[in-house]
Amino acid sequence: MNAQLMVFVLGLLFCNLNYADEVSLNYPELQVTPLASERLENEAKIEHSDGWKTHWSLQVSALATLTSSFVIEQKKYDYSLGSDEVSKRNTDFDNAKLVGQVVGGGWLIGTVLLNSFYEPYKSSFLQNRKMNTDTKRERLSKERHAESTLRSTAKIGQSLKWISVATNLVASAAMASEADADTELYPQLSALLSFMPILFPSRWEVTHDEHEIYKKRIYAPVVSAQLMMFEDKPVSGMGLYWSF
Numbered sequence: 751m752n753a754q755l756m757v758f759v760l761g762l763l764f765c766n767l768n769y770a771d772e773v774s775l776n777y778p779e780l781q782v783t784p785l786a787s788e789r790l791e792n793e794a795k796i797e798h799s800d801g802w803k804t805h806w807s808l809q810v811s812a813l814a815t816l817t818s819s820f821v822i823e824q825k826k827y828d829y830s831l832g833s834d835e836v837s838k839r840n841t842d843f844d845n846a847k848l849v850g851q852v853v854g855g856g857w858l859i860g861t862v863l864l865n866s867f868y869e870p871y872k873s874s875f876l877q878n879r880k881m882n883t884d885t886k887r888e889r890l891s892k893e894r895h896a897e898s899t900l901r902s903t904a905k906i907g908q909s910l911k912w913i914s915v916a917t918n919l920v921a922s923a924a925m926a927s928e929a930d931a932d933t934e935l936y937p938q939l940s941a942l943l944s945f946m947p948i949l950f951p952s953r954w955e956v957t958h959d960e961h962e963i964y965k966k967r968i969y970a971p972v973v974s975a976q977l978m979m980f981e982d983k984p985v986s987g988m989g990l991y992w993s994f
Contacts, residue, residue: 779893780886782965786896787878789961794875800953801869805861807950808914812861814940815918816854819847821936822929846928850937853921857914870906870954874899897961904958911947911955918944 779786824843874896881892922941926934951959 777890778965778968779890779897781968782961784964786893786900786961789957790871790875790878790896790899793871793957794869797869797871801865804865804953805910807946807952808857808861808910811914811918811940811944811946812854812857814854814943815850815921815937816858818922818925818936818940819850819854822847822925822933825928825930843928846924850921850925850940853917854940857918870899870903900958900961903954907952907954911951914947915944 784792824840878892878896878899881895882888883892919941922937922944925937926941929937
């Protein structure tokens with residue numbers, strides 16, 4: 751009886767291994783809906799017309815910083831101070847305003863230029879659609895090329911996000927330290943708005959994150975036969991596991 755049980759369990763294990771080999775060939779890149787190439791094509795179609803929406807959170811943060819630099823007033827101080835101290839405080843205030851103008855204006859100009867001239871989805875799609883799809887290997891290469899574009903573009907968006915937060919926050923803090931009590935609220939508000947890109951990620955990041963979420967959803971739990979030991983005796987069992 752034990753010998754027959756062992757043969758039955760080994761047979762189940764063998765069938766399970768064959769099934770696992772078959773499943774391993776069903777690449778998630780080829781099963782996800784929509785495919786990375788389809789998502790790339792859709793994004794390329796709307797990239798130019800809706801490009802101004804891509805970095806809107808960066809632009810809100812930059813506009814707040816730039817506005818603060820023009821409305822703040824210098825702290826009132828005792829003119830009995832020495833001329834050197836007065837000159838230093840005037841210089842500090844002018845420098846703080848200049849930093850705000852450079853950071854805010856720089857981000858506004860930079861994002862407008864990105865929206866106007868940088869179209870990563872379109873350029874990658876033009877290459878992707880020329881790739882052959884006759885074999886599974888070629889289809890897989892096509893989808894991985896599209897995924898590579900989604901991933902690299904999202905990384906650029908993440909880098910821009912953190913650089914924007916850091917520079918606008920520092921500029922706003924510098925202006926707040928030099929502004930008087932009546933106008934210091936403006937740089938404080940711009941410092942708060944510098945976190946906008948974190949709360950509202952760019953379209954580049956959202957597109958890639960959605961694709962990764964959809965890829966993970968195609969995985970399902972796998973049941974397999976297992977041989978386990980119970981009281982020093984081999985017994986058959988079933989195993990349930992997830993693979994990501």
